[in-house]
Amino acid sequence: MLNAQESTITTAASAACWACSAQLEAAALFCAQCGKIQPPSGGNFFAVFELVPRLNLDLGMLEHQFHRLSRKLHPDRFARASAEEKEWSLAQSSLLNDAYRTLKDPLARTYYLLKLNGAEIGEEFAGRNRPENEMGTSRVPADLLEEVFELNMQLEEMRMGRKMGEVDEQLQSDLKQAEKKFLGLEDEVDEKLHAEWTNWDEAAESGDETARDAAQKSMIALLDRRRYLSNLVRDVTETLGE
Numbered sequence: 001m002l003n004a005q006e007s008t009i010t011t012a013a014s015a016a017c018w019a020c021s022a023q024l025e026a027a028a029l030f031c032a033q034c035g036k037i038q039p040p041s042g043g044n045f046f047a048v049f050e051l052v053p054r055l056n057l058d059l060g061m062l063e064h065q066f067h068r069l070s071r072k073l074h075p076d077r078f079a080r081a082s083a084e085e086k087e088w089s090l091a092q093s094s095l096l097n098d099a100y101r102t103l104k105d106p107l108a109r110t111y112y113l114l115k116l117n118g119a120e121i122g123e124e125f126a127g128r129n130r131p132e133n134e135m136g137t138s139r140v141p142a143d144l145l146e147e148v149f150e151l152n153m154q155l156e157e158m159r160m161g162r163k164m165g166e167v168d169e170q171l172q173s174d175l176k177q178a179e180k181k182f183l184g185l186e187d188e189v190d191e192k193l194h195a196e197w198t199n200w201d202e203a204a205e206s207g208d209e210t211a212r213d214a215a216q217k218s219m220i221a222l223l224d225r226r227r228y229l230s231n232l233v234r235d236v237t238e239t240l241g242e
């Protein structure tokens, strides 16, 4: 069964081949009938690889399609093509590379698919309508409030010490401990994210929009938390000078 979201994508991007007028698949780089390169159609990254939008992606298939299409877009193949076709092949090549880089990375893929489904997610939405704490850091997850407060003080102390040319070994080891803990929490988030991938995929497949929205909401919260944890780890790593 084709769900609403897939059919929207298909209609939005369907067009006819400029050379032979055959109907094109959504986001097709080449015409299936005459094999001519097509101008970029603004189709989504999954369609570029002829893949159904899924979070549990067949990475072997993705890689296979990437290499197949890369070969077809090789500049040597366009040596005698028109200037327009040359230009399209370069544009499609860069689209293909962007799509591959995004889809093969689990987090980037999740962000991309959620945004494709209208989710407001990422740094540009971080902290929106949410209170800021005293440290000026937005969205401290409630269960981490105390630890983050403590951590920020330790980081400040460490930086001050550095400026004076002192290294407090106890402080250093506390910070390393904190770094390890936050990395562990990141792993927990990743596990929960993977579980939601499956929920999302199954809901999309069966056309269950309520379940899909629930999975989506949960993933947005998990990604917010993950981004927050990554920033903490980055701050600690930078301060430790590793």
Ligand SMILES: [Zn+2]
Residues within 6 Å of the ligand: 017, 018, 019, 020, 021, 022, 031, 032, 033, 034, 035, 036
């Ligand atoms: Zn054609």
